[in-house]
Amino acid sequence: MTRDQRLEGARLMTEGEYLLFGSYARGRDEDNGDYDTEVAELMALSHRSKRFVESGIFGYMRLGDLPQLRALQDEHRIIDVTRLSAIDSAMSVLPPGTTTETFTLCDDLLVSMFTPAHLGHPLPTLWSITRRLRRLIATIDPSVDFDPKKRRARERSRDPRVSFYPCGNGQAGLNLHADATTIAACGAFIRSTARAHKLGAAETMVKLLTGALTPEPKAMLHVYSPGIDGERQPGTSAFLPGLGWTDAESTAALDELLAASPVTVIDLDAVRSQRVGGYTPTAKMASYVRARDGACVFPGCHVPAERCQLDHRIPYGQGGETTPDNLHCLCQRHHNFKTDKRGFYIPDPATGETIWLFADGTWITSEAKGILRDNLTPTNPRWATTRERVRARRAHIARFNAACHAACDEYDSGADYGATVAKIKHLEEEFDLTFDYPPQPEDLSWIPPEPDDTEPPYPDPLA
Structure with a gap:
């Protein structure tokens, strides 16, 4: 199979999803019909699971609240059901009666995320969609129905x-x-x-x-x-x-x-330009790199930086320096992937992203996950x-x-x-927070143990 065939196959996948669920973005005449029957019919037509069908229905229904994103999807048909489902899941925390202004803020954010910054720019990941939407919604509506006395x-x-x-x-x-x-x-x-x-x-x-x-x-x-x-x-x-x-x-x-x-x-601003003559980075360098990367820099991998190895992007034996700009966090699996020359990566200092190049000519971008991202890129320097x-x-x-x-x-x-x-x-x-007051399990220590089924409950009179 050629690369063009694969590209066409990928395009047809989202095109098919659009044809199957697109009408839900504009409302349907059959809204009063039986939901279970409708889901069953779509399952039969698509040969997909109930979970996928429901994700498609509710994901496209959410576009009804997001007219700009809906128009973008109508024109380009690039957003798959999985991403639409992530959008719907993140926005489902909004209360009934959410204002148009709130939906517009979400719409603006999503359109900016799905509008490519350059040719070949990948779609945002599920992690990025969920995280950024949740943060936006939290700034708009921090209220949740809880009992203040119990809190x-x-x-x-x-x-x-x-x-x-x-x-x-x-x-x-x-x-x-x-x-x-x-x-x-x-x-x-x-x-x-x-x-x-x-x-x-x-x-x-x-x-x-x-x-x-x-x-x-x-x-x-x-x-x-x-x-x-x-x-x-x-x-x-x-x-x-x-x-x-x-x-x-x-x-x-x-x-x-x-x-x-x-x-x-350790002044991390000063560490960035440091270098050592040997292979092993200093503890200060390691701290800087882990704070910058946050996790493995392979696309979709979230192994924490503390559990990753520090990879010389340009191998040390080939002249690569031991300096933070040449060191990046890779988990064991993806370190092996890079060592085996199945892929190579290039960091983008302007965005904090990492571009991965593969042997077949394809490439994909990995988002920045570290706490220093907003403080090292030109758009938001330092700790401002x-x-x-x-x-x-x-x-x-x-x-x-x-x-x-x-x-x-x-x-x-x-x-x-x-x-x-x-x-x-x-x-x-x-x-990305820790709750300090988790519920305590009910004390069941007073309940006697279950009887041993291997022993008869009464003496055997014939024994």
Whole structure:
């Protein structure tokens, strides 16, 4: 099959989806018909799953709220059902009666995302669509229906707390909740001890808590924070890898920790131009690269930078320097992919994106995921901030906490514990934040164990 045939096949895929679902973007005369019958008919026609059909229906219905994006889709037919479904899912949190102005803001954002900046520019990823829409919506409407009395009760005590609970089948669990800075410090000591004894994290925790191991006296905690003249200002929110930006409580705890501990300050602005004569980068370089990339730079890969290898984009043996501009985060799998010469990448300093080139002549762009993206590209240099950005961040956090408290309210009203925990975990991943007041499982330790079915309930009189 030639490349032209593949391109035509890809075009026909979205063209077919448009022909199948496009009428839903303009409303249908059969709106009062039986929904289940309609879905079944579309499943039979398309030979696709119910999930796909429903995604197509609701994804195209959402275009009814987005006239500019609908016009773009009518003209070019480039947005597939999966992306339309992501748009609909992100916007479904908007309350009934959302104003036209709000939909217009979403419409403007999406049109800008789906309008190519240059020839061959790829479509935005699902991750980008969801993340950017959620952030925009959070700045517009931070309200979620939750019980304020229950929220105040959950937030009454912000001290660290621990809970123990049975899991069944001879297993039990332990939960420790504290501010993000305290948890990050605990994780640093666990990892330091695990490395020293060549153990896994879980085994190390058990041995530490049972007294079988003594924690290592020193542990390194990486913190990223805006600064002035290379120095962090007390009270400034900081980024903790894996846990996100600190809130007021976590920031206060961080200030106390930094005041009581030896601190090594790395001015990342100065690190960018550094280079070493050997193959191994310095710790400062590694910190800069991981903050810049955030995750593996391969398209669609979100392995955290802390778990990635630092790849010399131009191999060291071929003259590639050991300097941050030549170092990039790649997970083991995609490092092997690049080493095997199945693909090569070129960073774009103007946008922070990474362009991947493949052996068959195709190419694709990977979005920037690091916390330094907005501070290194020409459009938003350094750590500059505005009232709007601060307002957006506050709204983002407010909506996240409100949504999580609403989930806890549902649990208090009888919702399943596992489903509630999964819902909160999904919210944490979506908002890139951590909820401090997760629901506690019901104490079932008073229930007697199930009888042993292998033994007869009564003595056998014939025995």
